Amino acid sequence: MSSLMADRGESQAVARPQRPKPASAEQRLSLWLMTEAVKMDLGSIVEALGHRLSAFGLPLDRFTVSFSLLNPSLLGGAVIWRPGKPPEFSRYDYARRDLGLYERSPFKVAYETGNWVDIDLRTTPDDAYGIVPDLKAEGIAHYTAVPMKASNGDNFSLTMATKSAHGFSDEQRRLIRDILPALSVVTEIKLLRSTFQEVLAAYVGRASSREIIQGTVHRGQVTKVRAAIFVSDLRGFTHLSTQLPAKATADVINRYYDIVVPAVEKHGGEVLKFIGDAVLAIFPVADRGDSAAVLSALDAAREALDTVIEPFIVDEREIDIRFGIAVHLGNAAYGNVGSGDRLDFTVIGRDVNVAARLASLCSRLGQNYLVSEAVAKVGRENGRLMCEGGAHEVRGLDDPLSVYVPDATDLNPEADDGVSQGITFVSPI
Structure with a gap:
């Protein structure tokens, strides 16, 4: 019996604990979005995400999250981040709905096709999209519009732009693609609360x-x-x-x-x-x-x-x-x-x-x-x-x-x- 136990003990290898693999960039960003960022307002989220993406090597010179709004005087809005500057809030007035701004935007193509829209500003004519002249004036070389979808079907989008002639690498684009589910959820949560507040204020007053x-x-x-x-x-x-x-x-x-x-x-x-x-x-x-x-x-x-x-x-x-x-x-x-x-x-x-x-x-x-x-x-x-x-x-x-x-x-x-x-x-x- 003792010999059996001895033989059995000798045959057993001591298992060493495996060191966990370090989390990837997309895992770390997704975890941050779902735990820390969800406690922040949308402007702060876009600003902090812009800094984090830059730290991971993306040559961002302009980073935005755009969204539609359920508001009596506004069609939509966007939070725009640029390195070294506070986030900028842009609004699209309902009164300007007949000016064709959406019809001439990359968002229309992105939303209707569900595909990313990549624009090389060095070869794109000014009249291709309404935003092209402004991007060129800003010195942007590459611009990408990425569609996102809310659970209720509403559209919103992420855009990234760079002055680098090399644009964004496949690895950098894959990073963006991998964090989209978490970013979509957090953006929708923030927009739902904002929509609730805006609609309620429109009908009963802000106070x-x-x-x-x-x-x-x-x-x-x-x-x-x-x-x-x-x-x-x-x-x-x-x-x-x-x-x-x-x-x-x-x-x-x-x-x-x-x-x-x-x-x-x-x-x-x-x-x-x-x-x-x-x-x-x-x-x-x-x-x-x-x-x-x-x-x-x-x-x-x-x-x-x-x-x-x-x-x-x-x-x-x-x-x-x-x-x-x-x-x-x-x-x-x-x-x-x-x-x-x-x-x-x-x-x-x-x-x-x-x-x-x-x-x-x-x-x-x-x-x-x-x-x-x-x-x-x-x-x-x-x-x-x-x-x-x-x-x-x-x-x-x-x-x-x-x-x-x-x-x-x-x-x-x-x-x-x-x-x-x-x-x-x-x-x-």
């Missing part, structure tokens, strides 16, 4: 979208907000909508929105919703105080009302775009209302109703700009002229509503106490 993303998604989940409440109302839209073709009607209301919304956003307001032909916005008081919020709202209203509106002709008929703006200062409940899984993120409360009634008085009294007593008080304290317009009965309020016309210097130029008296309201025609 509301931030609240929702942070978890304010349950009915009745509201907070109290004090704000200057801004309501704008388009005049005669109901009549226009019965007289004009559907597309012309949409063009009219969009032109009106293009006047009011930029003014609100420029002065720090948040457009919460479009209610038919009305715009509801708030200028939150927060930590800056009543005066700052009210003055911002007044400045936004004045800027919108002073905008020069180009003539709008439909079927040889000139459309007059007229609107009224009302501003009130008060408190509201800000958050979710609705039923079941269908919610609306908005502001509600008595002071919101007061602002809406002020807006209706604009039309009834033939004025394009009215504010409440609370706003007039703040305005006067800050040197703004406020002309008294009396108290008026309005639906839904027990007491008459006192109104004021801001900046009404033409009504009583001699007033020096911030209050002008004796407005004669004219009913609208």
Whole structure:
């Protein structure tokens, strides 16, 4: 028995641990993309990847990741990295969609064929692709567009360019090919979150979208907000909508929105919703105080009302775009209302109703700009002229509503106490 054990022991070789092979460049890059890069924003990812690829020997002078966007004003975007420079963000405006930029780009060929597009700038004519003159001006000798595909079918791409006459070697191209799956996954993750944020902001506003993303998604989940409440109302839209073709009607209301919304956003307001032909916005008081919020709202209203509106002709008929703006200062409940899984993120409360009634008085009294007593008080304290317009009965309020016309210097130029008296309201025609 012992001899058997001895013979058996002698016949067994001692196994030595094998030293693991060092990870290849593509394995190291793919691991970095899936573990470290996924925690970064897309701009930082492109910049860091550009540095890493250069360290592995790629002669990169320009490296980009391009993508389409689900955004009301943008078709797509790109992050562009160049050695020694911070990443550059390029945008492709929706308004330029008819200029043929995509039709003349290497991306179109790459997306439609699924193949890499290699361009030797030394032999490529300027009119081959729209980007060729810019690349030549940058001193680029070789340019490659590499298509990538998201899991939902959306297209995005990687491009690499070099000033080297030798271009990119087969080994360097193989490295790019091997890391594409990891890069595609990470890019898609970043774009999905960005798309979610952009689409949500387009429909509920940026401040509301931030609240929702942070978890304010349950009915009745509201907070109290004090704000200057801004309501704008388009005049005669109901009549226009019965007289004009559907597309012309949409063009009219969009032109009106293009006047009011930029003014609100420029002065720090948040457009919460479009209610038919009305715009509801708030200028939150927060930590800056009543005066700052009210003055911002007044400045936004004045800027919108002073905008020069180009003539709008439909079927040889000139459309007059007229609107009224009302501003009130008060408190509201800000958050979710609705039923079941269908919610609306908005502001509600008595002071919101007061602002809406002020807006209706604009039309009834033939004025394009009215504010409440609370706003007039703040305005006067800050040197703004406020002309008294009396108290008026309005639906839904027990007491008459006192109104004021801001900046009404033409009504009583001699007033020096911030209050002008004796407005004669004219009913609208």
